[in-house]
Amino acid sequence: MIKAIVTDIEGTTSSIQFVHEVLFPYAAKILPDFIRQHRGDRAVEVALTDVADQAGLDNKDTEKLIAQLLQWIAEDKKVTALKTLQGLVWDHGYRHGDYQAHIYPDALSKLIAWHQQGIDLYVYSSGSIHAQKLFFGFNEGGDLQYLFKDYFDTTTGPKREAESYRLIQEAIGIAAKEILFLSDIVEELNAAADAGMHTAWVQRAPAVISTHAQHQSVNSFADIQLPD
Numbered sequence: 001m002i003k004a005i006v007t008d009i010e011g012t013t014s015s016i017q018f019v020h021e022v023l024f025p026y027a028a029k030i031l032p033d034f035i036r037q038h039r040g041d042r043a044v045e046v047a048l049t050d051v052a053d054q055a056g057l058d059n060k061d062t063e064k065l066i067a068q069l070l071q072w073i074a075e076d077k078k079v080t081a082l083k084t085l086q087g088l089v090w091d092h093g094y095r096h097g098d099y100q101a102h103i104y105p106d107a108l109s110k111l112i113a114w115h116q117q118g119i120d121l122y123v124y125s126s127g128s129i130h131a132q133k134l135f136f137g138f139n140e141g142g143d144l145q146y147l148f149k150d151y152f153d154t155t156t157g158p159k160r161e162a163e164s165y166r167l168i169q170e171a172i173g174i175a176a177k178e179i180l181f182l183s184d185i186v187e188e189l190n191a192a193a194d195a196g197m198h199t200a201w202v203q204r205a206p207a208v209i210s211t212h213a214q215h216q217s218v219n220s221f222a223d224i225q226l227p228d
């Protein structure tokens with residue numbers, strides 16, 4: 001019986017377009033000045049040290065660090081330090097009403113129904129935990145943070161590695177076979193299935209649904225079956 005559901009965000013609860021056409025361009029526009037103005041802030045410094053280490057750059061060369069971050073945004077790299085900095089920048093945009101995060105109506109209805117049934121809901125996204133809370137806090141569906149018991153990001157581990165899902169299962173504290181993981185990315189689902197979780201492959205229109213031996217395939221949350 002499923003007692004907990006862990007969901008991805010981009011391409012699963014919410015559209016890829018919102019992330020790529022609203023959030024990423026906003027981050028690319030605001031991030032350079034944000035970094036110039038916030039050098040010295042602890043969270044920014046920790047992230048920039050990671051950027052410098054990963055890219056082999058001088059930690060003091062602010063402009064080169066900014067150029068690296070902009071390149072990673074353009075390439076949609078799921079680098080933890082970039083995701084931390086994006087979360088800090090998006091905070092400003094959400095709070096100033098520049099945008100609200102998208103959610104598919106079927107995802108909203110089903111998340112509310114599962115929550116009302118007593119199923120514990122969790123998020124696992126490449127976006128930082130701060131960015132995830134903003135995403136569901138400033139959402140077209142209202143403040144949806146009450147739906148989620150906890151959030152996981154890539155500080156737990158990469159989304160395509162089974163070990164990350166084992167750590168999430170340990171943190172949730174129930175058997176893997178009682179957890180359902182939802183994602184649009186088959187490599188993430190393969191990793192979750194390797195860790196013993198049930199999985200559902202959410203393939204949003206206009207995708208033609210591919211079937212998979214291990215994963216339930218759906219194009220809407222309305223069609224997700226909870227395994228016994």
Ligand SMILES: CSCCC(=O)C(=O)COP(=O)(O)O
Pocket residue numbers: 008009010011019023078083086124125126127128131132135159
């Ligand atoms: C929730 S923050 C915005 C989305 C984001 O930055 C991202 O990388 C989404 O990746 P996901 O793992 O949700 O597909």
Ligand SMILES: [Mg+2]
Pocket residue numbers: 008009010011012183184185
């Ligand atoms: Mg996704």
